[in-house]
Amino acid sequence: MLFALILLPLAGALVAWIVPDNRLRPLILPVMGSIHLVLTVLLLGNTPAPSAGGWIWLDPLGKVVLLCISLLFVVCAFYAVGYLSYRQERSNRILCTGLLVCLAAMGLVTVSQHLGLLWVALETTTVSMAPLIYFNRNARSIEATWKYLLICSVGIGLALLGLLFLAYSTYVAQRDATLLLGPLMASARDLNPGWLHAAAIFLLVGYGSKMGLAPLHTWKPDAYGEAPGLVGALLAGGLVNCAFLSILRVYQICLASGIEIQFFQKSLLGMGLISMAFAAVFMARQADFKRMLAYSSIEHVGILAIGLGLGGGAIYGALFHLLNNGLTKGVLFLSSGNIHRSYSNKTTDVVKGALTRLPWSGGLFLAGFIAITGSPPFSPFISEYTIVSSAFIDGHHLVGGLFLLFLVIVFIGMALTVLPMVMGAPPADIEPTDYRDRLLTVGPPFLMMTVILVLGIWPPAFLVTLLRDGAAMLGVQP
Amino acid sequence: MNAFADQLLVLVMLINLVMLGSSRLIFSIRAVAAQGVILGILPGLIHPFSGHLAAITAGIILAKGILIPYLISDAVRKAQIRREVEPFLGYVPTLLLGAVFTALSFAFAEKLPLAPEHKDLLFVPASIATLLTGFLILTTRRKAISQVIGYLVMENGIFIFGMLLTEAMPVMVEAGALLDLLVGIFVMGIVINHISREFSSLDTSRLRTLKEE
Numbered sequence: 286m287l288f289a290l291i292l293l294p295l296a297g298a299l300v301a302w303i304v305p306d307n308r309l310r311p312l313i314l315p316v317m318g319s320i321h322l323v324l325t326v327l328l329l330g331n332t333p334a335p336s337a338g339g340w341i342w343l344d345p346l347g348k349v350v351l352l353c354i355s356l357l358f359v360v361c362a363f364y365a366v367g368y369l370s371y372r373q374e375r376s377n378r379i380l381c382t383g384l385l386v387c388l389a390a391m392g393l394v395t396v397s398q399h400l401g402l403l404w405v406a407l408e409t410t411t412v413s414m415a416p417l418i419y420f421n422r423n424a425r426s427i428e429a430t431w432k433y434l435l436i437c438s439v440g441i442g443l444a445l446l447g448l449l450f451l452a453y454s455t456y457v458a459q460r461d462a463t464l465l466l467g468p469l470m471a472s473a474r475d476l477n478p479g480w481l482h483a484a485a486i487f488l489l490v491g492y493g494s495k496m497g498l499a500p501l502h503t504w505k506p507d508a509y510g511e512a513p514g515l516v517g518a519l520l521a522g523g524l525v526n527c528a529f530l531s532i533l534r535v536y537q538i539c540l541a542s543g544i545e546i547q548f549f550q551k552s553l554l555g556m557g558l559i560s561m562a563f564a565a566v567f568m569a570r571q572a573d574f575k576r577m578l579a580y581s582s583i584e585h586v587g588i589l590a591i592g593l594g595l596g597g598g599a600i601y602g603a604l605f606h607l608l609n610n611g612l613t614k615g616v617l618f619l620s621s622g623n624i625h626r627s628y629s630n631k632t633t634d635v636v637k638g639a640l641t642r643l644p645w646s647g648g649l650f651l652a653g654f655i656a657i658t659g660s661p662p663f664s665p666f667i668s669e670y671t672i673v674s675s676a677f678i679d680g681h682h683l684v685g686g687l688f689l690l691f692l693v694i695v696f697i698g699m700a701l702t703v704l705p706m707v708m709g710a711p712p713a714d715i716e717p718t719d720y721r722d723r724l725l726t727v728g729p730p731f732l733m734m735t736v737i738l739v740l741g742i743w744p745p746a747f748l749v750t751l752l753r754d755g756a757a758m759l760g761v762q763p
Numbered sequence: 764m765n766a767f768a769d770q771l772l773v774l775v776m777l778i779n780l781v782m783l784g785s786s787r788l789i790f791s792i793r794a795v796a797a798q799g800v801i802l803g804i805l806p807g808l809i810h811p812f813s814g815h816l817a818a819i820t821a822g823i824i825l826a827k828g829i830l831i832p833y834l835i836s837d838a839v840r841k842a843q844i845r846r847e848v849e850p851f852l853g854y855v856p857t858l859l860l861g862a863v864f865t866a867l868s869f870a871f872a873e874k875l876p877l878a879p880e881h882k883d884l885l886f887v888p889a890s891i892a893t894l895l896t897g898f899l900i901l902t903t904r905r906k907a908i909s910q911v912i913g914y915l916v917m918e919n920g921i922f923i924f925g926m927l928l929t930e931a932m933p934v935m936v937e938a939g940a941l942l943d944l945l946v947g948i949f950v951m952g953i954v955i956n957h958i959s960r961e962f963s964s965l966d967t968s969r970l971r972t973l974k975e976e
């Protein structure tokens with residue numbers, strides 16, 4: 286069953302590559318997405334034993350990420366059918382194939398218990414996403430693709446060096462050199478501290494640049510700004526969480542080593558606060574609403590890093606926020622894609638009065654904005670509240686205070702862009718486009734928004750247990 | 764055999780310097796290919812023979828010595844450019860910096876807590892020197908192809924460190940890493956092609972429409 290999670294999307298990718306018809310091909314996506322979701326639900330309920338010599342297993346942390354990816358992908362897949370019907374002027378072969386390869390690689394990230402395999406899967410997600418950012422085939426998107434590809438490849442290369450350092454620290458400690466998570470954590474106390482320290486730094490820098498933590502975030506606004514909405518949704522909700530899971534694995538090892546964890550937590554706190562500060566500065570007066578979403582993503586990876594860096598109760602919040610941020614970003618990117626299609630423009634100079642022109646997409650974008658800035662009753666409020674309250678309870682007053690300050694600045698900055706976009710009357714002189722809100726382009730993000738609302742009001746018991754199990758793996762006393 | 768391995772590593776470091784001083788792209792690509800072949804031979808010199816080792820040697824030589832250089836030179840041919848012009852930092856200063864970095868990496872490797880059997884080998888200084896050379900090329904050159912070459916040199920540096928751990932790294936992971944590298948370069952080659960068509964140049968300093976106003 287665990288292998289099916291990877292092999293089925295790959296088979297789907299092959300079919301998508303072979304099918305010659307441009308209208309028929311996107312239909313493979315929702316079929317595969319639905320199968321993937323069913324598989325995920327089955328796996329969450331009944332986890333099989335580790336296979337392939339312990340390399341492949343789904344632990345609670347992997348489950349949280351897998352759930353987020355699977356939900357996000359199925360929504361994006363149904364949306365893609367509607368979206369691509371407006372984009373029949375160009376072939377969607379590479380897009381459909383790339384999405385499915387990326388789904389397979391993301392699945393592999395969640396089930397990898399071997400850090401080398403995890404690295405290979407993560408690098409595969411990077412490479413398979415690159416052609417998708419270039420879907421629009423113009424000068425701007427090629428520039429974005431180049432920056433994304435080069436910065437992420439170099440970053441992931443540094444993470445590989447970090448992994449080698451980690452293996453070397455076991456070698457110097459005269460243990461069997463291995464990168465399997467279980468044995469590595471068991472022998473973590475005896476590892477050579479110097480090499481472990483170097484490994485932690487390189488892994489944090491490498492995976493951090495992939496996740497888009499400041500100051501390694503420079504590729505993010507470009508890539509998110511130029512990619513189609515559904516690719517942006519998968520970048521912000523899928524790839525970010527895969528990179529975060531990789532950082533969680535490093536965190537587990539540092540925690541087991543006993544000494545390295547303090548440095549690692551401090552670095553995470555520092556990078557998290559810098560990310561939020563960057564986002565707060567650049568969010569203000571951002572005319573391009575897709576770039577604005579990229580800065581929002583930088584803000585939220587900062588929140589995830591801070592939650593992890595604080596430790597204790599905040600970790601529960603960070604794991605919950607991983608899910609909430611992924612799903613809410615999905616709503617925002619998909620509805621912003623609709624608005625972009627309808628106005629054929631993505632700057633606030635032209636895009637005004639979206640609520641009048643596109644009541645559904647405009648409304649969803651507004652609801653997504655309210656949710657992502659941490660307003661009740663949506664679920665990101667709960668997770669952000671958990672993080673900030675545990676910061677104050679544990680005595681991190683400075684971190685908690687800065688966290689709240691940045692949240693307020695981001696809220697104001699984002700509102701200054703979003704409110705004029707959706708309110709008021711649409712300008713009279715915009716060129717007409719053939720985009721109209723339809724069930725396939727509005728229904729999927731609407732369903733996801735409902736999920737976010739339900740999670741905020743009444744988080745299901747199985748999810749709470751899952752998050753608790755995940756937090757327990759990261760050293761939180763139950 | 765260790766003495767021979769050290770001589771090869773010296774050759775790798777010399778190739779680093781040659782690349783820093785050269786403006787001809789095809790020449791740099793051949794130099795990277797030569798580095799790749801040396802990288803393929805090295806594990807066989809310091810580890811006892813096994814099937815695993817033979818697979819790694821064949822894989823590295825095939826990927827780094829033949830396929831990747833072919834992909835990049837194909838991109839060069841299609842884009843019809845021969846030279847790196849006007850790097851951000853001139854050839855002589857980068858060459859000097861490269862020499863300084865190489866010297867520093869020897870001094871740095873002395874201080875590292877290495878396993879006793881690795882103390883007298885050149886693997887660690889060569890790895891650091893190659894890594895830094897890669898970064899230097901990546902940051903000082905303008906052409907997209909030079910940047911890909913810089914990325915490859917950086918990867919070579921990482922691989923040299925990995926040689927010390929060949930027995931620990933499972934063959935699956937190494938194969939996966941090589942395959943990812945190969946596909947990555949393939950995609951970069953395609954992107955380079957599109958950059959040259961879109962901008963009629965491969966000068967990455969022209970890639971600057973996307974920024975904050």
